[in-house]
Amino acid sequence: MSVDFKPDLVALDIDGTLLNPDTDTISDAVKAAVRRAVDSGAHLVLATGRAFLGTAPVLDELGLTSGFALCSNGSVLVDVARREPVSVASFDATPVLRALQEHLPGAIFAAEDVGVGNLVSAPFDPDKLHGPQRITPIDELTAHPVPRLIAEWTEHDPAELAETLAGVRLPSCTISVDTYEPWVTVVPEGLSKGAALEKLRTELGIAAGRTFAAGDGTNDFEMLSWAARGVAMGQAPLDLRATADDTIGTVAEDGLAVELDRLFA
Template sequence: MSADFKPELVALDIDGTLLDPETDTISAAVKDAVRRAAEGGAQLVVATGRTFLGTVPVLDELGLTSGFALCSNGAVLVDVARREPVSVASFDATPVLRTLREHLPGSIYAAEDVGVGNLVSAPFDPEKLHGPQRLTPLDELTAAPVPRLIAEWTGRDPAELATTLADVRLPQCAITVDTYEPWVTVVPEGLSKGAALEKLRTELGIAPDRTFAAGDGTNDFEMLSWAARGVAMGQAPLDLRAAADATIGTVADDGLAVELNRLFT
């Protein structure tokens, strides 16, 4: 990477990258750095596993008024200016739900209803699952195609969840096991933050070597590989840090702010 590298497309994860999960806040330093990048001409894209409803408050806090956001690991594209989804990819989650129930006894499930909330088999922690929750019988949870299905293996360890699903094949979908919580996120096959960003990059006419991404979770592998410069947060899992072009400071140390300020002086 040349010393004068200045990205034109900047993709940023939310939880653990922009926002410190320990304090549930975005620091002033990060907000200032994001604003500086936008003023420097970069196309900012918030790329997150969060739903549309969980992403909008972050867009508001950052003061973003244009561009796009990618929610639900790329399944939902949002027009930031209008605060509206402009495209939604969905899939038949019925066979996926059946398979997960076989391997994860005692799990609870949530199917995203874009812009409305989530259909849930049992109540989720409202701090983890953003937006209204509507209790729904399991056999009705996936009656219609969904953009995102969540399984929470309550009381289990994320490592145990990853091991349990390591050899499980789920039809017509892509899955991610959360780094910090016993969660599985399921989206349509072929979708990831990286795939969605590549489609957006092409549509915007931005050169591949002018892309930057920062993230900290297992759903960020494809995004960091996609970017000309992909950086992992300091607290990210070791395998993500090993796969990234560089490791920056932790979210608690405003690692993203330091990196953006270096790129957009």
């Protein structure tokens, strides 16, 4: 890649990339670097597994007032200026819910209600599942199509969860297992951060070779592969770092700020 590469579309994961999950903060250095990228004219897109309600406070903290955000692993496209979803992809999650109940006994589930909160089979930690929670009988969670279904396998660790679901084929969906928590996120088939970003890139008329992405989780594989330059955070799993074009500093080291400052000096 050319040493003078300067992207026109910058896609950034939130948790573990922009935001340090150990401190639940975005550093001043990262905020300033994001502002420089925006001021340079780049289209900056937050691409996250978070729901819209969990993404909005981050948009506010970064001072973003225009453009788009991709929430729920690409299922929900948000107009940043209006602070509201402009498109939502949903699916019948009932068969997936039943399969996950079979493979993950004791798991609790949440079905996203965009802009409202989540229907949950049991209470989730409010720091992890953003927005109001409404306890709902499990057979009613997916009575209507949803953009995102979450399963948390409480009292198990992410490695055990990943091993349990390895090779399991779930119907008509795309799944990702969280890197740090025993969570499974399920969205409509064919959707991912990368797929949603490619659609947005085309609509914005941005050249494929002028794209950049940074992430740290298993739901970032497609996004980093999609980008002309895709970088993994220093604390990311080894397989993600091996897939990325480069590995930058950890979130605690403000690795994203260093990379953005290099690109938008």
